[in-house]
Every structure is written in structure tokens, then in C-alpha cells.
Amino acid sequence: MSDLIVGLLVLVLLVCLVNLGLGFLLWWRHVGLVARVTRLEVYQEQNLTHAETRAIYERLSSIEGQIQTTNRLMQTVQEHLLEND
Secondary structure: OHHHHHHHHHHHHHHHHHHHHHHHHHHHHHHHHHHHHHHHHHHHHHOOOHHHHHHHHHHHHHHHHHHHHHHHHHHHHHHHHHHHO
8 A cells, every 4th residue: 555655656746847847848938938029029129110211211312412402502602702703
């Protein structure tokens, strides 16, 4: 009878150890997934959307046009001042 009880206690102990090991494994995977999701969220927050990128290029084109216009105006003013001297 005592052999049966010792055998059952050993079986219960093994089941508990397996359960503890699986719990640790699941916890470890959960922590890894949380870290991956956090990195992905940060990466997505830092990336520009297509619309934002397009708006930046349009703004740069506009600024480039304004600079060219200002440059032409300054050349015209300079030529006019040189003609008057």
C-alpha cells in the first residue's frame, strides 16, 4: 500500500514539475511577444505614412519653386542696380 502512495506522490510531483515547466515556457514566450509587439509599435509610430511623405515632397517642391523665383528676382534687381551705376 505504501508503494502505491509513494508512486502516486512521485506521479503528482512529476505532473507538478511538468506544469511548472510549461508555465515558465509560456511566460517566457509571452514576454518575448510583448517585446516584439512593443518594437513593432515604436517602428510604426516612427514611419511616415504615404500621405505624409507625399505632403513633404509637395512642400519641398513648393519651396524649391519659391527659391528659384526669389533667385530670379534677385538677379533682376542686381542687373538693374548694375545698369544704374
